Amino acid sequence: MYKKIIVPVDIGQLDKGEKILAKAIELVDDGGSILLLNVAEDIPGYISIELPVDFIEASIKEAAEQLTALNEKTGAKAQILTRVGSPAREILAAAEENAADLVIIASHRPDFSNYLLGSTADRVVRHAKCSVLVDR
Template sequence: MTRETKLILCPLNLRHIKHDYAAYEEAVEMAQRRGAKLIVTTVAPEIERNMNIYDSDAYWGQELRKFIQAHPAEGVDVELIVRKGAVHRQIVKLARERKVDLIVMEAANPKIQDYLLGTTASHVVAHAYCSVYVVR
């Protein structure tokens, strides 16, 4: 018996979104096929490196809305959420809080320190209580 997927979480790294957003496209297609709601989230840093960003919640919220307007999810109920903190922890925490059925996320190109410390995707896969679909 297959599991019913009603809620999909798709975290986006808006700093790199111009280059690749395959996970978002995959999440939208999955939500359309399954009739699921889609939560699109981005995680802002606790302390902004860019001194021109005074209110990171507002700034990243606006950037997230711009992305969704440019790439609409036709026929899908989409909710936007901005979180602050460590990306890997916030993704797992949000998935647990909202009782998400599936997380669809990008696989980063690992650097040497990622082999020692672990990537965001590997942390989410290891700690999430739901299924995780990693897009390369």
């Protein structure tokens, strides 16, 4: 069905990541590819002063290790990518740069803050140039 699927995974919610990766495996064409993505959020300067110097680098390394383990566990044979920045913006950029035709993203039940700020999944759905499948 799909040639290139982006699967953004929150390392804090690997169970949801495993679920959406399994869906990607079902939906990818023979010869298609899956890109497992994690985005480490930028830390504002006033907070980063309190964190170890290599905090972001350590987060990226841990995310790559977790994604590799998830990839091996599911047998997805996905490409792994880590990025730093705003999650929604980086997911959208990765989808565009990799000419994705589907993004599968996990979501959660919205709370009051989502109505004021919006969630990552909401932003991806609104701005993606490809199809988006949201798993709740």
